[in-house]
Amino acid sequence: MVEDSVIISARNVDFYYGDFQALKNINIDILRDEVTAMIGPSGCGKSTFLKLLNRMNDFVPGARLSGEIFIGGESIYAPEADPVVIRRRVGMVFQRPNPFAKSIYDNICYGPRLVGVKKPKELDELTEKALRAAALWEEVKDKLGKSALELSGGQQQRVCIARALALEPDILLMDEPTSALDPIATAKVEEWIKDSGLSIVIVTHNMQQAARISDKTAYFFLGELIEFGPTKELFTRPKEVKTENYITGRFG
């Protein structure tokens, strides 16, 4: 049975890009209000798995999935599931900051407008709330009409976070969100992740980052989920030799 505290649950998930099997029999239960980190060497399937959670892999030609993924108890690959609705409930922040070539305000309002929010007052409130939640409000409140592309990389990434949060998603997916940022901007984003209190799944190639910010860590290797558990345990007393090899830097 799916417990109440479980928000994402994958059952026997196999995933293929054409003939290549990118994920092999993944089973995992991710808990509500926790930060879950996915680590592993390049090409291990961690990003692929992340993109399955909001069906962004739908756009890849030749992609095929078997097994089931549940979010909040609902099967998101069921025939009646609507990927557009799923993506409104599961937000995503990408590797490189990708604000639209629009004002900061219009970036944040993009999601709410899609679901039909039109009243200026409501949009103003949502914008402030989202920017505060992304710890960006104080820095940009006087220049909401400026192009988001004029901000620094770290600020741009937090615009993207705020843009995703404006839809009040149940879960936020983050695909190496700091890999294009400098150390100071990285620290800000990490701090935000730790304090957000949201259900976050974050893919990172940086093990120290996973150790710093996550409650649970999943280690992927060659398309398999090798080990999944509390971050402290996984980094101090890994159960699997493969995990130990990776975190001690013997390869990867």
Place this chain on the structure above:
Amino acid sequence: MLEARKGHTRQNRRRRERAVLLFIRLTAVLALAVMASILLYLLINGLPAINLAFLTEFPRDSMQKGGVLPAILGTVVLALGALLTAIPLGFGAAVYLAEYARPGVLVSFIRLGVSNLAGVPSVVFGLFGLSLFVTTFGFGRSILSGSLTLGLLILPTVTASAEEALRQTPQSFREAALALGASRWQAIRQVVLPAALPGMLTGSILALGRAAGETAPIMFTAAAAYTLAPPDSIFREVMALSTHIYNLATNSTHIEETRPQQFGAALVLLVLVLGLSMFAIVIRAKLRRGRKW
């Protein structure tokens, strides 16, 4: 052992480097010189003919006197009509090719068709327009027939440049919109198109310049040698600068006497086309400012 040889080819290398540089510079200068001499030639021969009356009056006395106003108007109307024809078709095709089409036989054929269309001589477009629009559809020699014909002529350019502009829009824009729950068309309309539009329009305006300068296609479909009627209906024949020059220089009763008018009209046409190109460059620069991809 190799150490001694490392400076070995130095003399030769430098000489070759210099020769190549010289050659490249020469070709650049030559290109510029051709352009400049055409302009100079037209300026010297055409400028004396140009005054306010030349730009604002109708031709008189078998075209020996008066101005070229109707031809200027005709050219502008035809070129704008061509743009109105080509933009919906071309942008639609570009969105399909860049955003929706999965690589395959059909798409390869469409692309092949588009690029082949670009290589078809303009006189063939003229004959095509004559038989389809003028005769079959019964539009007669008119602004409508001419605009449609010129529109088809620039369609490949408009399509190709629009597709290129769409492809240069970062994938991450699409991803961001889709991840926020936009449908495919919403992502294209709200995010991709606004970002790509400057590039798409630049290509179109350059094509507009080409349409304005074309002669053969409108000779068959739209151009009158002489008409006093204003272009107030799309079913009217019009005069155009390019055909006006051609007519004066080959068909008129006073070929030698109208030389100044011929050069004057050519100069006006060139300025018009260059002006359009400049305009395209300016909006591109303006809209590109402040974006970094």
